[in-house]
Amino acid sequence: xxxxxxxxxxxxxxxxxxILTLLEPSLTRPxxxxxxxxxxxxxxxxxxxxxxxxxxxxxxxxxxxxxxxSAERLARFGDRFRPVHAVYDxxxxxxxxxxxARVDGILFDLGVSSLQLDEADxxxxxxxxxxxxxxxxxxxxxxxxxxxxxxxxxxxxxxxxDYGEERFARKIARAVVRDREQRPFTTSGPLVELLRRVIxxxxxxxxxxxxxxxxxxxxxxxxxxxxxxRRAIEEAVDVLAVGGxxxxxxxxxxxxxxxxxxxxxxxxxxxxxxxxxxLPEHAAYLGLVTRGGEEPSPAEITQNPxxxxxxxxxxxxxxxxxxxxxxxxxxxxxxxxxxxxASAGTGTKGTTR
Numbered sequence: 001x002x003x004x005x006x007x008x009x010x011x012x013x014x015x016x017x018x019i020l021t022l023l024e025p026s027l028t029r030p031x032x033x034x035x036x037x038x039x040x041x042x043x044x045x046x047x048x049x050x051x052x053x054x055x056x057x058x059x060x061x062x063x064x065x066x067x068x069x070s071a072e073r074l075a076r077f078g079d080r081f082r083p084v085h086a087v088y089d090x091x092x093x094x095x096x097x098x099x100x101a102r103v104d105g106i107l108f109d110l111g112v113s114s115l116q117l118d119e120a121d122x123x124x125x126x127x128x129x130x131x132x133x134x135x136x137x138x139x140x141x142x143x144x145x146x147x148x149x150x151x152x153x154x155x156x157x158x159x160x161x162d163y164g165e166e167r168f169a170r171k172i173a174r175a176v177v178r179d180r181e182q183r184p185f186t187t188s189g190p191l192v193e194l195l196r197r198v199i200x201x202x203x204x205x206x207x208x209x210x211x212x213x214x215x216x217x218x219x220x221x222x223x224x225x226x227x228x229x230r231r232a233i234e235e236a237v238d239v240l241a242v243g244g245x246x247x248x249x250x251x252x253x254x255x256x257x258x259x260x261x262x263x264x265x266x267x268x269x270x271x272x273x274x275x276x277x278x279l280p281e282h283a284a285y286l287g288l289v290t291r292g293g294e295e296p297s298p299a300e301i302t303q304n305p306x307x308x309x310x311x312x313x314x315x316x317x318x319x320x321x322x323x324x325x326x327x328x329x330x331x332x333x334x335x336x337x338x339x340x341x342a343s344a345g346t347g348t349k350g351t352t353r
Contacts, residue, residue, distance in 0.1 A: 013043030014307040015296055019107060019247050020051050022289055022314045026104045026245040027052045034105035035060065035095065037088040037232065042070030044107055049077045055105075058098055059083045060091065062137040087137075089231035092239050102241035110229065111251040126211035129189030134215075134222045144218040148185040153177050163226065163254065164217030168199050172214060188215075216252065229255055233262045237286065240317040245289065247314045256293060256311050263288060263315045285321050289314040 027034055027048065032055045036045045039059035048057055057080065061067050067083050074081040084094050088108065095103060132145035147159070156173035160166040175198045176185070185191055188211075195210040204210045220226055233248070240246055248263075250256035266286030271278045293311030301308045 012304040012306075013047060014109065014249055014304065014310050015294075015300070015312050016044055016047045018294065018312065019044065019249075019314075020047055022312075023048070023105045023107070023245050023247060024051075026241075026243060026316070027055050029104055029243070030054070032056075032104040033058065033095075033100055033102075034107070035091060035103050035236075037091055037106060037108045037236065038110065039070050039083065040066050040109065042073045044109060045070065045081065046074060048105070048107075049074065049080060055080070057081050058094065058103075060086050060088055060094055062087050064137070064139065087228060087232075089228045089235060091232060092235045095239055101239070102244070103239055104241050104244040106236050106240060106244070106246040107249075108229075108232070108236070108247070109249045110225075110255050126188055126192055126209065126215045129187050129192075132185055132188055132191065132218075134219045136223050142222055144222050145185050147218055147221055148176055148191065149180050159221045160214060160217045162217075163220040164213035165254070166213040166217065167203070172198055220254070226254060226258065229258050230262075233259060237262065237266055237315075237317070238321075242317050242320055245314055245316045247312065250293070250311050250313070251309045256313075259313050260293070263313055267315065281321070283319060285317065285319050286315045287318045289316055 023034070026032065032052065034048050034052075034055050034057050036042075036048070036057060036059045039045060039061040040063075042059065045057050045059050048055055057074075057077075059067075059070060059074075059081065061070070061083070062085065064085065067085055071081075071083050074083075082098055084098070086094050091106075095101070132143060132148065134144040135141050148156075151159070153170070153173045156176055157170045160169035160172055166172065172195065175194055176191075179185075179190070179194055183190070191214070192211045195214055196204070199210040207213075233246075236246055246263075248259045250259055263286060267284050267288050269278055269282055269284055271282040275282075290313055293313050295312075296304075296307040296310055
């Protein structure tokens with residue numbers, strides 16, 4: 001890991017105080033356990049550990065450098081902080097490895113982190129010419145360059161259209177395939193030049209930087225973000241204790257749509273139409289704490305422009321469902337009673353993407 005400064009000076013956690021307020025009812029319970037499913041540089045986790053002195057925080061991240069920075073930042077909290085190298089859709093496995101079946105609070109701060117944006121060699125930022133990597137876990141998997149150099153026109157069109165909502169997806173895909181025959185893509189500069197050439201000037205003037213949608217699409221494809229997020233939020237809700245709360249920060253409409261649908265489904269009765277009485281197993285198992293997606297204040301956006309597109313949704317578990325009850329019977333543990341525990345950093349790595 002390069003010596004690029006401590007995490008505290010490199011990251012401002014988005015909507016931190018509001019998140020702490022909304023999670024407070026679940027994190028003031030005796031023996032509370034909180035999972036930060038997107039640990040990053042540890043800003044939100046630090047807020048939880050400082051605000052709730054009895055809470056244990058499990059921090060999950062697929063990025064080795066982020067884990068190292070957050071571990072240094074949060075070392076003063078001892079074994080109350082437990083960093084784990086894994087993907088967030090392995091949340092149930094991670095929690096079980098640490099000795100719990102239920103947790104009381106969960107936070108996901110989705111998208112690319114400040115760490116990844118600020119380090120040019122990671123390839124996430126389109127304003128500098130840098131290697132086209134974009135992997136959140138640099139130890140394995142396809143890079144953005146691999147996608148650009150191996151996908152055919154139809155595959156590239158799908159990625160750009162579905163994950164970038166790019167109007168000119170097929171036009172861009174054809175240009176990529178044509179240009180790579182002359183020279184494979186290795187850095188972001190030639191890609192940005194291609195996008196400036198292919199996307200009509202009027203669209204560039206109206207929609208901002210021509211590379212933002214393509215870079216978002218490539219990042220989501222490389223890291224399997226949307227499919228992973230669908231799996232993660234389902235697992236997260238399932239491991240949330242009754243009375244526990246889940247908070248999700250989203251930064252673009254695709255991930256926010258997944259969040260909204262998952263939380264709304266849990267907050268809606270599944271009673272079949274025409275049934276005169278709602279059976280207990282059909283009752284809603286989530287209660288929505290926020291109305292729609294809350295946004296940062298103008299003052300916060302001024303201080304931290306990266307917060308501008310954030311939407312925060314919070315829900316509370318209000319009853320167990322059948323799947324939870326089965327898991328409780330099998331494991332014999334709850335979020336309020338500790339079984340065998342693992343030391344910080346010893347959680348097993350899940351399947352990385």
